Amino acid sequence: MADGAKPRVKAPKSASAGEVVTIKTLISHKMESGQRKNKDGSVIPRSIINRFTCEFNGTSVIDVKMEPAISTNPYFEFEAKIPESGDLKFTWYDDDGSVYEDVKTVQVG
Amino acid sequence: MDFTRRDTLALGAGAVALTVLPFRVNAAGEDAIAAFTGGAEVAEGGVNLDAPEIAENGNTVPIGVSAEGATAIMLLAMGNPTPGVATFNYGELAGSTMASTRIRLAGTQDVVAIAKMADGSFAKATKNVKVTIGGCGG
Amino acid sequence: MNFKALTAIAALMVAAPALTFADPDNDTLTINGEEMVTKAPLPAHLEDSMLTEIMSGWHFRNDDTQAMQMDDFDNPGMLAVEDAAAAWDTVEGTAGKSCASCHENVEDSMKGVRAVYPKWNEKAGEVRTLAMQINNCRTENMGAEPYKYDSGPMAAMEALITVQSRGMPVDVAIDGPVADTWEKGKEIYYTRFGQLELSCASCHEQNYGNMIRADHLSQGQINGFPTYRLKNAKLNTVHGRFKGCVRDTRAETFSPGSPEFVALELYVASRGNGLSVEGPSVRN
Numbered sequence: 364m365a366d367g368a369k370p371r372v373k374a375p376k377s378a379s380a381g382e383v384v385t386i387k388t389l390i391s392h393k394m395e396s397g398q399r400k401n402k403d404g405s406v407i408p409r410s411i412i413n414r415f416t417c418e419f420n421g422t423s424v425i426d427v428k429m430e431p432a433i434s435t436n437p438y439f440e441f442e443a444k445i446p447e448s449g450d451l452k453f454t455w456y457d458d459d460g461s462v463y464e465d466v467k468t469v470q471v472g
Numbered sequence: 473m474d475f476t477r478r479d480t481l482a483l484g485a486g487a488v489a490l491t492v493l494p495f496r497v498n499a500a501g502e503d504a505i506a507a508f509t510g511g512a513e514v515a516e517g518g519v520n521l522d523a524p525e526i527a528e529n530g531n532t533v534p535i536g537v538s539a540e541g542a543t544a545i546m547l548l549a550m551g552n553p554t555p556g557v558a559t560f561n562y563g564e565l566a567g568s569t570m571a572s573t574r575i576r577l578a579g580t581q582d583v584v585a586i587a588k589m590a591d592g593s594f595a596k597a598t599k600n601v602k603v604t605i606g607g608c609g610g
Numbered sequence: 611m612n613f614k615a616l617t618a619i620a621a622l623m624v625a626a627p628a629l630t631f632a633d634p635d636n637d638t639l640t641i642n643g644e645e646m647v648t649k650a651p652l653p654a655h656l657e658d659s660m661l662t663e664i665m666s667g668w669h670f671r672n673d674d675t676q677a678m679q680m681d682d683f684d685n686p687g688m689l690a691v692e693d694a695a696a697a698w699d700t701v702e703g704t705a706g707k708s709c710a711s712c713h714e715n716v717e718d719s720m721k722g723v724r725a726v727y728p729k730w731n732e733k734a735g736e737v738r739t740l741a742m743q744i745n746n747c748r749t750e751n752m753g754a755e756p757y758k759y760d761s762g763p764m765a766a767m768e769a770l771i772t773v774q775s776r777g778m779p780v781d782v783a784i785d786g787p788v789a790d791t792w793e794k795g796k797e798i799y800y801t802r803f804g805q806l807e808l809s810c811a812s813c814h815e816q817n818y819g820n821m822i823r824a825d826h827l828s829q830g831q832i833n834g835f836p837t838y839r840l841k842n843a844k845l846n847t848v849h850g851r852f853k854g855c856v857r858d859t860r861a862e863t864f865s866p867g868s869p870e871f872v873a874l875e876l877y878v879a880s881r882g883n884g885l886s887v888e889g890p891s892v893r894n
Contacts, residue, residue, distance in 0.1 A: 384567065398553060418563070418565075419565045422563060422564050422565050423563025423565065423566075424562075424563050424566055424567075425561065425563060425566055425571065426560075426563060427558055427559065427560050427561070427571070428558060428559040429558050430557055430558060431554060431576075432555075432556065432558075432576045433557065433558060433574070433575060434532045434533075434573075437573070437574075438572075438573055438574050440572040441560075441566070441567075441570065441571045442567030442568045443565055443566065443567045444566070445565075446565070
């Protein structure tokens with residue numbers, strides 16, 4: 364799944380100091396649960412994104428442990444406090460070792 | 473013959489197709505809770521769990537959680553073969569202790585959210601979600 | 611409707627009282643703040659049908675499913691649109707061309723296209739669905755392999771082209787050179803298929819609004835295609851959906867891209883003349 368996983372992030376480009384902003388993220392990924400069987404009856408091996416993190420200028424906003432029960436194309440909505448201008452960094456960790464990243468800059472002032 | 477739509481429906485009441493997948497429970501859910509709480513007491517209330525009463529499809533069920541003063545919230549689908557869904561760990565710059573996501577439910581069951589509070593206590597909310605078998609029309 | 615068809619339908623209907631009858635709702639569909647027409651007056655050709663008004667399938671879904679279509683960010687179908695936007699610019703085939711080589715900007719060149727498809731192609735002397743036209747460009751203009759008719763890449767390219775017409779009224783022609791095909795499609799629509807002896811109309815014209823096996827029956831409109839279905843978590847094409855519907859009557863189904871399904875698509879599209887192009891929509 365290393366190729367084809369594409370992150371999308373919706374975050375405001377600007378905020379006032381200390382403002383709480385809403386963030387939405389979506390990434391294309393099958394999230395194969397390891398519980399499905401294919402036509403010949405063999406189990407399709409698990410392949411999921413198992414962790415998602417969001418940091419602002421290196422400080423954690425949220426760190427999510429993900430299990431196979433998260434739907435295909437994982438979606439999260441949460442809130443971050445923006446103390447100053449800087450970068451929101453988003454990271455998704457795949458079972459296969461791949462890491463997908465996205466960065467959004469937020470201006471304060 | 474002149475049937476209205478509702479008459480047609482009444483005829484159907486005799487020959488029923490199962491509406492809702494059956495409720496399931498397994499012990500794994502309780503185990504997962506114990507692992508998260510370390511066996512500590514879990515209070516009811518103080519956690520908001522936003523889930524549909526009836527989900528149109530178990531494959532993509534929107535769920536929202538929030539708990540004032542939480543440092544982490546664990547979400548469980550008690551009737552799934554593997555009950556764990558996600559654990560949200562809130563950092564210093566979390567704007568609030570809420571999160572929404574979309575989850576898979578293998579049938580009608582209880583969804584549980586357990587919040588770990590800053591003072592080390594635990595609180596919980598439970599919601600039953602009915603999962604319908606649609607699937608008609610391909 | 612004859613009695614046998616009635617009992618077949620009845621047998622599929624649900625008994626749980628809380629779920630049995632749920633009228634389509636009166637919510638308003640806005641997508642990224644733009645209001646869509648989801649209920650419209652009957653097109654003239656439907657005046658002898660049992661419908662009184664035409665309605666998008668969106669009204670028959672529950673609030674959560676509806677909400678996923680109201681903002682492009684929440685709509686997972688838009689992921690496929692992004693894939694197709696990349697494919698649009700990708701050179702493929704022996705002619706060394708991409709879609710963009712000839713059509714440039716998809717936003718401008720494809721605006722309004724979805725709303726009038728399927729339509730007559732004068733040069734080829736045939737009714738063409740959007741999928742047929744896309745494949746025609748791939749094979750004839752690019753020297754590339756055609757997409758499989760109801761495959762993911764095809765659904766994605768259809769979605770990219772569809773988005774450029776979003777909010778415009780469906781307006782497919784039913785007369786002139788397409789009249790014969792349209793009549794054939796209409797005939798298929800009202801033909802009872804399978805062991806259950808059900809036609810498209812048995813479900814989508816006579817029983818829309820009812821619950822069938824816990825599914826809220828819509829008018830079976832295609833103004834929202836391609837649709838992202840929660841069930842299989844991907845974009846679904848019109849013919850893919852037709853196939854599933856015919857299979858549910860326990861009949862042998864036509865194959866995607868077959869002349870029968872092309873005719874049926876033209877006819878079903880025309881039943882939605884006046885509704886907004888809504889694709890990619892979100893359905894259960």
